[in-house]
Amino acid sequence: MSRRRLPEIPKVALRDYDGSEQSVAVWRRLKSDLRVHRPRESRSPWLLVSVPALAAVLFGSGVFVGARFLRPQAMPFVQAEPRLQVAPAAAAVPTKNTAEAEVISPEAKVSQSHARRSTRLSASAEPRSFGSLDTSAHPAPAQTLTPEWQRLVELGDFSGARRALDRQGGFDVAMSHASPSELMSLVDVARVSGERGQAISALRQVLAHAEAPEAPLAAWTLGNLLDQAGDQPGAAQAFALYRRLSPAGDFAEDAAARQVDVALREGNLELVTQLAADYARDFPHGRRLSEFRRAERALSARDQDASTKPEVVRDEADDDSDDTHAAPAAATEPSTPNSGEAH
Amino acid sequence: MPSDAAPRLRLISGSSVSAEVERPADPGIDDERLVARARKGDLLAFELLYRRHSGFALNLAVRIQGSAIDAEDVVHDAFLKANERLAELRETSAFRAWLGSIVVRLVRTRLRRKRLLRSLGLANAEPIELDAIASPNADPESRVLLAQVYSLLQTLPADQRIAWTLRYVDHHRLEVVAKLVDCSLATVKRRILRAQRFLNEHFVPAFAEGE
Numbered sequence: 001m002s003r004r005r006l007p008e009i010p011k012v013a014l015r016d017y018d019g020s021e022q023s024v025a026v027w028r029r030l031k032s033d034l035r036v037h038r039p040r041e042s043r044s045p046w047l048l049v050s051v052p053a054l055a056a057v058l059f060g061s062g063v064f065v066g067a068r069f070l071r072p073q074a075m076p077f078v079q080a081e082p083r084l085q086v087a088p089a090a091a092a093v094p095t096k097n098t099a100e101a102e103v104i105s106p107e108a109k110v111s112q113s114h115a116r117r118s119t120r121l122s123a124s125a126e127p128r129s130f131g132s133l134d135t136s137a138h139p140a141p142a143q144t145l146t147p148e149w150q151r152l153v154e155l156g157d158f159s160g161a162r163r164a165l166d167r168q169g170g171f172d173v174a175m176s177h178a179s180p181s182e183l184m185s186l187v188d189v190a191r192v193s194g195e196r197g198q199a200i201s202a203l204r205q206v207l208a209h210a211e212a213p214e215a216p217l218a219a220w221t222l223g224n225l226l227d228q229a230g231d232q233p234g235a236a237q238a239f240a241l242y243r244r245l246s247p248a249g250d251f252a253e254d255a256a257a258r259q260v261d262v263a264l265r266e267g268n269l270e271l272v273t274q275l276a277a278d279y280a281r282d283f284p285h286g287r288r289l290s291e292f293r294r295a296e297r298a299l300s301a302r303d304q305d306a307s308t309k310p311e312v313v314r315d316e317a318d319d320d321s322d323d324t325h326a327a328p329a330a331a332t333e334p335s336t337p338n339s340g341e342a343h
Numbered sequence: 344m345p346s347d348a349a350p351r352l353r354l355i356s357g358s359s360v361s362a363e364v365e366r367p368a369d370p371g372i373d374d375e376r377l378v379a380r381a382r383k384g385d386l387l388a389f390e391l392l393y394r395r396h397s398g399f400a401l402n403l404a405v406r407i408q409g410s411a412i413d414a415e416d417v418v419h420d421a422f423l424k425a426n427e428r429l430a431e432l433r434e435t436s437a438f439r440a441w442l443g444s445i446v447v448r449l450v451r452t453r454l455r456r457k458r459l460l461r462s463l464g465l466a467n468a469e470p471i472e473l474d475a476i477a478s479p480n481a482d483p484e485s486r487v488l489l490a491q492v493y494s495l496l497q498t499l500p501a502d503q504r505i506a507w508t509l510r511y512v513d514h515h516r517l518e519v520v521a522k523l524v525d526c527s528l529a530t531v532k533r534r535i536l537r538a539q540r541f542l543n544e545h546f547v548p549a550f551a552e553g554e
Contacts, residue, residue: 006539006546009492009512013485015478017405018398026401026419027393033423034386156383181376188385213372221387250394 024287149174153185158192165189171198175205180212187221200225207241216246223258236262253283260292269299378435381426393422396439400446403523407450407508409493411475417453421445443523447505451524454501468497495545499538506531507538 017023147168152161165171165186175186175198183206190199203225206218223238239255239262246252256279263271276292283289372391380388400421404414425442432441460466471493477486492512496504502524509520510531521531 006492006542007488007548009488010485011514013478013481013489014402014406014512015474015476016398017401020398020401022411022415023394023397023401023418026397026415026422027390030393030419030422031386031390033419034389034426153383158384184380185383188383213376217372217387217391250391 021287147174149189150182150185153189158189161189162193171195175202178202178205180206180209180214180218184214184218187218191225196225196229200229210245216242216249216251219245220251220255223255227258227262232262232265253279253286256282257286257288257292260288264295264299267299269296269303272296272299373436374438375436378429378432378438382429389426392438396442397422399439400442403443403446403509403513404450405475406512407447407505408454408469409476409496410469410472412469412472413453414475417446417449421449424449440519440522444525447509447523448525451501451505454504458501471497491546492542495542496538499541503534503538503541506534507542510535511539 147164149161149164149168152158152164165174168174171186171190175183178186183202187199187202187206190196190202200222203218203222206212206214207222209215212218219238219242223235223242226232226238227235236259239258242249242255243252243259249255256275260272260275260279263275272292273296276296279286279292280289374392374395377388377392381392397418400418401414404417404421405411408414408417421442424445425438432438434441457466457469461468471490473486473490473493476493477489481489496508499507506520506524509515509523510517515523517528517531517535520535521528524531
């Protein structure tokens with residue numbers, strides 16, 4: 001064999017792990033670990049700037065105060081100079097004030113460019129508060145329009161956001177004029193504070209905006225919440241809606257599977273057959289295909305047994321409470337009644 | 344190194360690097376929004392990011408290592424790290440490229456550690472798992488090619504091996520490779536060139552021409 005240049009490796013010759021079993025296995029591990037590890041708080045670059053600035057301001061204040069009290073004769077000069085030098089530095093000192101507090105504080109005079117800079121930064125998720133601004137020249141910039149609860153949600157303080165919501169007229173008031181994105185934040189607040197009913201209401205309102213990019217995620221979340229609330233038909237509808245809104249979405253296969261699960265729990269053979277066939281058609285390599293086929297066969301066999309057995313025999317079987325043992329686990333789970341909360 | 348069959352290094356200009364790495368899998372909510380939500384602690388948003396990009400991360404880990412050993416651990420650690428450092432991600436729409444660079448860093452650390460242990464006689468060479476790399480539908484020629492290429496790659500330094508694999512196995516553009524390995528384009532080209540020269544010198548075709 002002769003030595004030769006390396007041929008190209010064709011893409012089709014490589015194994016693709018997209019949607020593989022390994023990927024699912026990793027997620028199971030990851031999910032439990034994620035509950036333990038919380039994301040780190042954002043380390044703002046302003047923090048790096050603000051510490052030296054704060055030191056400079058403190059030093060400048062010390063010089064100013066010292067000069068004022070120790071050398072009163074020099075006061076006019078000392079008074080004039082540090083103010084001009086210190087004011088911009090002071091504008092970069094972060095404090096713990098809220099956005100509202102920074103707007104109403106009337107202390108230092110800064111230039112119009114500083115005010116614009118502060119407003120732009122406040123609009124982003126960066127920590128704001130750049131000392132005090134002259135409000136007479138720039139009354140109420142955009143940040144005053146951001147509700148406090150939303151600002152707290154941005155910072156990840158959901159319980160604080162809940163309290164702020166309660167102070168500002170309540171959840172329903174906030175929900176009434178919220179955009180789909182804000183509604184999803186409200187859903188988070190409601191879920192964290194254990195208000196499932198409010199979360200469901202907010203999700204339903206998101207779904208009123210079917211064209212919103214948040215709508216598929218809202219449908220999926222709604223399905224999960226309704227399932228947890230015991231509203232199986234509602235959950236099935238929400239999962240079906242997710243599939244309509246995002247047929248190629250990341251949760252499409254799971255949504256189809258969850259529809260079959262719900263039908264299995266209800267013991268509805270006709271619906272199970274139809275939904276399992278849909279699942280097999282849309283996801284021919286679906287992870288739960290064989291499981292559904294088995295469950296469908298078992299449910300079918302159970303229905304046939306029930307229809308062919310004489311009544312006397314069935315009564316005996318009921319007495320022994322053994323007739324459900326042959327059915328699959330999913331099919332034998334008691335179907336829970338509608339909770340009513342969801343509607 | 345001119346040759347008809349050999350892959351060549353070439354400069355590609357034009358669209359942004361992240362455009363190739365970023366792939367919107369779901370027509371609904373985009374990565375930028377998901378990252379924003381995941382930053383707030385939304386587990387569902389992070390799950391969505393995971394589902395979109397876990398295949399890419401697994402492919403990277405397995406293809407660079409040449410085996411599936413610890414690939415799951417690498418992906419697990421990469422996503423855990425990504426979740427912890429999500430606040431540090433400035434270009435939120437470039438989540439996929441950022442995740443890729445985390446995976447590459449983790450694999451490189453692992454490869455270097457293994458190489459050190461091997462040089463100290465504390466570990467054996469890892470076997471090449473052809474079934475982990477090659478598709479079940481790959482033809483015999485491709486399987487033989489992959490087996491030989493990976494056995495040669497094992498002898499290369501980790502940086503050269505990673506750069507070459509990303510370019511010619513995972514088929515990323517040079518700019519993307521530079522971003523994934525977190526170094527300059529010139530360095531990447533140099534590494535790939537060295538690896539390519541080595542492979543050209545030592546590669547022996549298993550099938551004769553026309554066979």
